[in-house]
Amino acid sequence: GTNNNLVNPNAGSINQPLLRITPANTTNFFDSDQHMLPCPGNYANTTSIKCPPPSNETLPLVRCISDRVDGIQMKSIDRLEINFRENLKSSRNVSHMNTFFGDWLAFDISSPRESLDLYRYAIMIPSDDSTYLSYGTESITVVNKSYLPMNRTWYSNNTSESKTLNEVTSFLDASAIYGFSEQRLNSVLRDPSDRCMMLMNYSSSYAGDLADAKFGYLPLDSNGEYIVGYQPLRGVNAFTNFYQVIFMREHNRRCRDLRSWYGSAWDDDQYFQESRKWVIALLQKVVFLEYLPTILGRPLDTYNNSYDPNLTPGIDTFFSSATFRYGHSEVSDYYTIIDEFGGSGLQLHLYDVLVTGTLEMYGVPRIAASLSLQRQEELDIFYADFMRAHRPDPSSVHDIASIDHFRGRDQGLPSYNQVRQNYGFLKANDWSDITNNTDVQMRLMSTYANVNQLEAFVGGLAEDHVIESSFGPLFLKSMISQWSRIRNSDRFYYQNSDAGFNDSEILEINRTSWRDIIIRNTPANTPFFVPQNPWIVQPRAALDNLTVDGDGYSRYNVFPCSDGMYNIQWKLTMPTITFKLTIQASQAWFGIGFSNGGGMVGADFIIARTTDPTIEVANYRSVGNQIPVKDDAQIVTVLSSTIVNGVSQVEFSYPLNAPNKQPITDTMKILICAWKPGTNVLSPHISNWNRRNVNFFATGFSQVTVNKYRQSLLVHGIAMVVIWSVIFPASIYIVRYMKHSYEYKSQHKNLQMIGGVSVFVFGAVGMSVADPTNPTPHHTYGIVIYSLVFVQLGLGLLTTWCLASVESVNRGLCSFIKKIHLLFGFALMSVSGYNIYLGIELFGEDPNYTWRRIYLGWLGFILIIFLISEIRHNISGYKFIRPSSEAGNSNQCIRSYIHDAVFEKLLILGWDDINKRVAGGASLVVAEGLVFDIRKWIDVHPGGAKTLQRVIGTDITNDFYFKEDKGSSRLAIDDFQQNIILGFDSVNQYEHKDDEVALTQINKKSERIPKQEKEKSLLSNTSISMANVADRLNANTFKEASRLAMHSHSKFATEKLASM
Incomplete structure (x- = not known):
């Protein structure tokens, strides 16, 4: 974590003190020596007593808070009440995928170091403790001890510098995977046989899914303990191991891909660091764009170059000691492990998931599906019974609720009301200002003397939730503040330029979902289904086999928006289009939209809200990253709506060409769908949305979606x-x-x-x-x-x-x-x-x-x-050839390209013979005393056909080599006429078809005709045509533009001419 912040290189690194930014750098200790606020017995060995009534003098025993406030206290009759357990489950249908993901995240960002200040009697067990245990669990959840010891994390050295150190970095940098020291990473966590890879176990003796085992599990040390990057003293279980394994598999998968792309161009360290960079980026994306929006009920503010070097990296004390302990309230006593058909295969109790080999026994795909399809416990004051008697091994027992309460006192957290004020909220004057739940009010009243005595952690859990959030106002604000700091103080956050990703790579990361990461790191043919949105539990129904119904909807005009839970059907009813929306929920909002660019911004929406016994439908307009606003002019006509047996269905018509709306025409249109079961209040849909390209005028949308x-x-x-x-x-x-x-x-x-x-x-x-x-x-x-x-x-x-x-x-x-x-x-x-x-x-x-x-x-x-x-x-091509008489080298002439056997068979021709043959239609030219038939070459000559047609019957020697007339250096035509001339017969006897040839300038006489006179003469004798117009235009328009361009010809041209 060092050197992330260039102003303060150590900020955010390991072993840095927790911050006291909010609430306002205040602490609440009993005295100047930072002793904790007193309670009965004051954390010392005292006579066992019952949980006393509330007192203004002391705080309640932490175990009494656990008993009276946090204990479920299920009675015998409650076992038969379906609603009893149902009311303890997440009202927002948040899945256990969130529960243990948050638990695992704590390994990465918050791990206060324990001091040597041991309190052996920190948690006194009252004598009436068993009366608060749930019916039927007593034999398991009874503590059977008088005291439970605790180490403080506050270093009370009787100095003003007393503080708590965070053993991990405050950046979301996957240090839970890669550890907190380079030495341990290189010597323990990396695969010694392949330094690009993370060390994994591919032959686990616990493996029950052999196909999944090939992807690797956590390695074990010689003591049978898992080798992980985070602190081994932290809670390790099959579910937190699940996230560790997935990201380690993703690292190794990325490494293999990189090697296939770059081969030996990179060394192992380059491959390892690049893979690590991508894993960190994917972790950050999943946290900030999936996990947090799910639990907060809304995303953080959009990241727009938001890195702030002046923002101090670090973890706030209140967040670490109170807010981020919220997940302990979400843990269940029992967990269903699904079978191949999505049914309940068996149940594990909380202690079972602590057993080494559980993840390997059931396999990653089955665990992923099981976590996705089960609701977590509601985030509230209640703790699962097994959490209040947590047994990581047979010889020890911990009360997690008591530990959480103790930790707030250990850190000297201010009271609930003081924290509220520090966060900008009004003080609570009555228990009803905290929650409307009368049962919760009674539990608080039976434990604390008054509202001002209430401790911050207890009050934060007890608050009524903000609409569509898992948190009350206090914890919600703390979460937003801390996670914004984690993101905006990180110079290497994946969307910041210093992270090293280009726009295309950032787009790829943003498009990669947590589900995508799971799927590509598990067997392709696994029977265990991970839903599209693994963060929210949604019912599955067979809505994808719809045929033409009585209302005239074609089986092809259907869009299964979400794993069969939410379907959209349509039919054209000119001049309108009629939609039928069906969702497997009796309370929900759901809708469709039409978008120009595929996003929500600027889209036209039609949203349905259940208002039992009917469904309200209205058209809305998008106003950016906010709740859509209902249009003043309503153009939707509801035809029918029903809510029957937990299924809501509405049918409505919508104009094809409505004023100020996107027209629906016989073209592609992006159809957006979004939904949120469990509430009819318009709120962020989190990950419940989908989109397809569709032509509503076509039969179905197969050509654009399948x-x-x-x-x-x-x-x-x-x-x-x-x-x-x-x-x-x-x-x-x-x-x-x-x-x-x-x-x-x-x-x-x-x-x-x-x-x-x-x-x-x-x-x-x-x-x-x-x-x-x-x-x-x-x-x-x-x-x-x-x-x-x-x-x-x-x-x-x-x-x-x-x-x-x-x-x-x-x-x-x-x-x-x-x-x-x-x-x-x-x-x-x-x-x-x-x-x-x-x-x-x-x-x-x-x-x-x-x-x-x-x-x-x-x-x-x-x-x-x-x-x-x-x-x-x-x-090679432009080794210019000169006539042999000038070059003095017989190897540098046209003759050198003519085979001797061919040369010996050539006819002997004079100029009269040549002229007669030309007059008879032959296409002959002379070069270096040799006669060539250029008939086949005229039409394909790169310099133009007309150029060759003009030189027929002439000596082209000087022009072929682009020789200027310089006295004796120029070969006279008369000399050629006086000599015996060798020539090919007009029939090609020998051809080379290897290289190029080009012919240019003409010379029929030994003396040159002045250029201007020649052009004038030629033009005056040429008939009118488009080609002649072009020639005339060139002659009259372009300066020094003779009809023919002269240049020396290449070796290829020479060899080609020799073949003629």
Whole structure:
């Protein structure tokens, strides 16, 4: 935890004192030596007495608070009352997934160090203790001791510096997993055989689910104790081990994924630290965006660059010693372990979950499902009987309730009323100011002399809950304050830039739910079902087999919003649409919404609220992260509503085109659903929401929500990858580096046309399933690419026409078109490559970047191929060849590329013979005293067909090598005419089809015609056509723009000419 805060590097690290920020740095001790407030016997060995009546002089015995206030005190007749136990369960249906997650979190952020100040008689057991025990549990829950010892955590050294040290960091940094020292992490917790991995046990002798055992369990030391990162003295049980195991499995899974991506590029420490970083981020996401919103009833304020370096990291004393002990009230005596069919397999009592091997025996999937499907105890003053006689081993017993009360006195917490004032609340003047529950009032009155004597922890538990929260006002404010401090003082909170995550990775983390983490770290074929929202227990019903009913709803027009609990049906009743909403609850609010971007903000809502015996339905508008506001103008018409046998159903109509509302048309629309069973008061839905893309005008929504929709997207994506990453690159490669082939132009054109048509077809597939109300960068780029690809094809066709028809193709206008075609193609390829990456991300099946990395690897491979080819093309291809008479080297001429056997069979021709053959239609040229037939090459010449047509019957030697007329250095045509000329017959006897060739300038006479006169003469004798217009435009518009561009030809061109 050191160096998180750069102003105070030790702040928030291990062994730092608890903060006294709220309440107002006050303590409440008996004297200046920090002795605890007195009670009967004053925590010393005294004669056993009964729980005395309330006294203004002393506080009650902590065990008497446990007995009178916290004890369930079930009577014999209560066993037969269903409502007795029901009333003790969570009224918000919060699951036990929350109970033990909070318990496990305490290992990570709050562990006050015990001092050596031992109070052997701290918890005196009154003589009438057994009268407060629940019927039928006495033999198990009886303490059978006169006193229970306690160590103080307050260091009372008779100095002003007395304090309590927190043994763990105050940051949510997964230190419960990775420990609190690098030495222990490296020597004990990491796998010695694979330093990337956390040490796990893959061959547990307790394992009952062998498939699950392959994922690993907690390792055991030589004494049979679990090896964990947190302090071993803290309570370890099968349920807290469950969270430890899941996150350790996630670490090892991430490590394996990273290795598959980076191979040997990273060392073990890099792999380990990166995996650790992701586990910490996922833990933070689950806590702040799932666990806390569930128990608080609302999320914390939105994190918006909220890191504050001036905010002191640390754990508040009141939070540690009172508020965050709330979870002890939620623990049950018994836990149902479900069977393969979701039924009650067997029951474990609280002591059973303490037994080593329990988690392994039942397996992680079964435990996950069991915790998700059972309600916790209500967060209130009552403690489970087994918690008041907690037996971690047969030789010891602890009263957790008494310990909690003792700890408040140990820390000198102010009274309940003083804490209320310090948090900004009014003092309570009467017991009814704390709670309306008369039973709770009577218990408090029987224990404390007056309201001002009431201790803060007891008062916090006794408060009536804030609507839709598990807490009363005091604990709620403490929770919000402390968790906001934990988040906003952490420089490495995953949404802060210093954590090292980019926007895409943060989005991936935010999209990963606790359920996702469980599912991917347990066997895929497990029969144990973890519900969509594991934090809230919801009934499961078979609502997913609906067929066409008497009201005319098609079996395809149904959206099962939540595991069969909440269903939405619809049918078109022009000019309205009719909805039928069915939820498995007799008290709830539930509704639907239509969104532009898929989120709640800006959405139109229709919300139903049960008001037994009817259901109220109204349309609302979103006002951001607040409760929706009912519209002034109501446009919903309720057709029917019923609440029968715990099922609420309402049918209503809604205008397709309502004023100031999003119209419902024959296009994709994002349908949002949200619900909250157990209350009809509009409040945050926590995780009870879902959404789908749907076209209400289509039959059902299969094409947008089920396999066909995903298949359409998959086909679209694969096609685009093939087109832009295979077909188009191959086409470009051919036209760039394979010009020696006679078919290169047709191959390039055909591939371009195939790619263009494919873009049209498969682009249309993508657009057909895209949601126009939810535009994304991928959709926007796709539409732009879809449109511009046809512009690029048009430029390609125009370039092809220039090459075939325009003589000045390499100058002026056509040259400009060619360059635009090149640059435009490069830009289009770049944008499309990026857009495919976005598409893979948007498809949502690549949480570990596997496919994105494969795609980037493929692009890198293509770029390497092009780079190597470009280097070869420029270095090897442009070894310029000079005539042998000038170079003096017979190996550097056209002759060197002609096989001797072929050369010996050549005909001997003179200029008259050449002229006759040209006049007869042959396409012959002369170079270095050799005659070549260029007939096949004219149409595919990279420099243009007209260029070659003009040089037929001429000597192109100087122009082929781009030689200027410099006196004797220039070969005279007359010299060639006086010599014997060797030539190929017009029929190709020998061909090379390896490299490129290009021919340029002409010379029919030994003396040059002045350029301006030549252009004037040529233009005056040319008939009017589009090509001639282009030539004239180039000649008249572009300065120094002759019809022909001259350049030296490459080795490839020389070899190609030699093959003719």
